[in-house]
Amino acid sequence: MKKYLSTIAFFIVALGTQAQSVSEQAILDLSKKKFGWMIHMKYDSLESILDDRLMFIHSNGWTETKLELIQDIKSGKLKYVNIDISESAARVYTTSAIVTGKGKFTVLLEGNELTINLYYTEVYVWRNEKWLLASRHSNRLP
DSSP: HHHHHHHHHHHHHHHHHHHHHHHHHHHHHHHHHHHHHHHTOHHHHHTTEEEEEEEOOOOSSOOHHHHHHHHHHHHTSSSEEEEEEEEEEEEEEEEEEEEEEEEEEEEEEEEEEEEEEEEEEEEEEEETEEEEEEEEEEEOOO
């Protein structure tokens, strides 16, 4: 009986770990898609995963709301040329998820090309049966 219970406990833990890693991978996939949408100016797709109260904080302290971010990408004020993520990880909680990562971001900001190595944190919230980006903050890396 004891062996039977320990086998059941093992499978419960294994399934819980599997489910968590699947959730974490889903968030990482969403974050990666978001970067692609930013590069390829897929406004509708991007807008669909941004929380209405988004706070997007750039590495220089510049902050944008959802509306401002979308408008700046549409107008060309801010153009993401390339985003090369070198590492990323996700932690999923019941109704929130945190993504941390490092990457090289090449952007055109008001016509000036910048390539910046960044460390970023993204906070997603589960709302209306989907994940929404609620907050993003980045810092420059040396």
